[in-house]
């Protein structure tokens with residue numbers, strides 16, 4: 001069973017979608033499209049479509065939505081009004097139903113996308129209650145409590161309803177397969193990778209140029225479109241709809257389908273829909289205990305599989321690593337410092353009136369490695385945070401070549417070529433190594449020499465972490481299982497794979513062994529030799545002595561001394577402030 005699932009997982013998404021449609025059609029053929037079993041199979045498909053949509057919003061984007069039932073109801077009513085009242089063709093009624101969900105999802109996502117998990121849950125729950133009430137109140141359109149009947153499938157405007165019993169079942173089977181394919185494509189796309197990155201580590205994602213807000217709005221819109229399409233299919237399946245079919249419980253049911261199946265996984269929503277439609281129907285034969293057994297079953301399943309039945313969320317990122325594995329070894333040029341790349345001009349940054357940076361100025365040149373050192377709390381990390389846009393400066397400016405970075409968002413600064421690592425690696429647990437590198441891949445056409453050097457550096461960093469870039473299985477595994485050292489190398493490899501102009505490294509040696517530090521130093525030196533300006537914040541003074549061209553010593557938010565590392569130990573003020581020697 002496990003081997004079969006493994007093989008099915010490895011099929012391309014398009015084939016998986018086709019297979020799903022074929023299986024649904026075969027089962028429908030065996031049971032008869034008008035039979036009770038046929039109805040149940042179609043209901044599973046319809047709910048699966050809505051659950052796949054919710055998996056985009058909640059699973060991929062991590063936005064807890066309790067409002068999937070509202071989009072489902074909206075799609076059902078838009079489709080039912082167009083099909084029943086205006087006698088539109090079924091394909092167009094379904095399409096417009098889905099579009100209504102897309103628009104409603106985007107309209108919800110724009111204000112809701114900036115809220116935290118609880119705020120989002122509250123807004124979406126409010127939406128379900130509002131929509132449910134509107135279905136009753138706007139009876140001129142919705143039929144109020146009586147609902148809408150006569151929802152017949154037509155091929156063209158005002159034509160007679162189609163005779164065939166197969167139109168609706170076939171449409172349901174095809175749309176389910178199509179939605180599964182679209183859902184998988186979404187996860188595999190750059191947008192999907194960005195969405196998961198924001199879910200797992202929003203600050204790390206912003207450092208790669210990803211806008212968290214837009215990924216959430218897109219996920220809301222896509223998730224609602226799926227739900228509305230499911231709702232439209234439900235209207236045709238039932239031929240009659242009323243508000244009773246869309247109680248707030250429906251949204252909870254969709255959520256449980258996603259969580260039970262495995263939030264964020266690609267097969268989970270299908271499994272969730274299958275189980276949560278079939279199990280209650282089987283239990284209906286035992287009316288006194290059915291709810292108790294159903295509840296206990298859910299508890300036991302979640303206890304045994306806390307991340308759901310299908311927990312794997314990482315997806316292959318085709319060709320992401322080919323350029324790394326196939327890259328020929330490149331000779332490393334001698335390192336020379338060139339023109340200024342990054343300049344801090346009198347940067348101040350205060351927190352509640354206390355200045356963490358109080359007028360810091362320094363310059364980093366092309367190909368140069370600058371060590372930013374100083375005692376704990378002297379402002380080193382704050383300086384990196386100001387450069388990469390996480391903290392806007394209180395006053396002063398940071399200039400990247402000719403661009404003033406002050407006031408730009410972290411995403412905008414990252415897109416201009418500033419990459420960084422963090423004291424604690426901000427990698428994305430639900431994404432594979434391949435996906436990390438694919439997400440960070442440069443958007444434009446970088447200088448070929450820089451590109452070759454960066455690819456070589458990425459390969460060597462992965463190897464330093466004991467990861468073989470040619471080992472496809474390892475490269476497609478979720479990074480959540482990786483050790484601290486491996487994550488450090490992965491984070492650095494990710495930052496470098498974007499071919500940055502400036503590389504900021506925050507305590508890269510922390511937690512690494514002596515040999516790992518040495519290997520890391522060689523990679524950083526080679527990247528600098530290819531023209532990248534590097535700033536290293538580090539307490540490991542031996543590493544600083546070996547690696548950097550120039551040291552900038554911070555103390556209490558000001559530059560205490562600047563010069564070559566060899567002279568560091570001879571400067572009294574540095575010894576006093578930094579090493580505690582008075």
Ligand SMILES: Nc1ncnc2c1ncn2[C@@H]1O[C@H](COP(=O)(O)OP(=O)(O)OP(=O)(O)O)[C@@H](O)[C@H]1O
Pocket residue numbers: 351355356374375376377378379380381382383
């Ligand atoms: N978000 C924040 N809110 C309030 N104070 C902050 C914030 N970030 C930094 N600080 C303060 O700014 C000062 C400088 O902190 P910073 O982390 O930049 O020092 P550091 O030199 O990197 O220290 P370490 O070597 O321990 O990492 C500290 O006093 C710190 O408490």
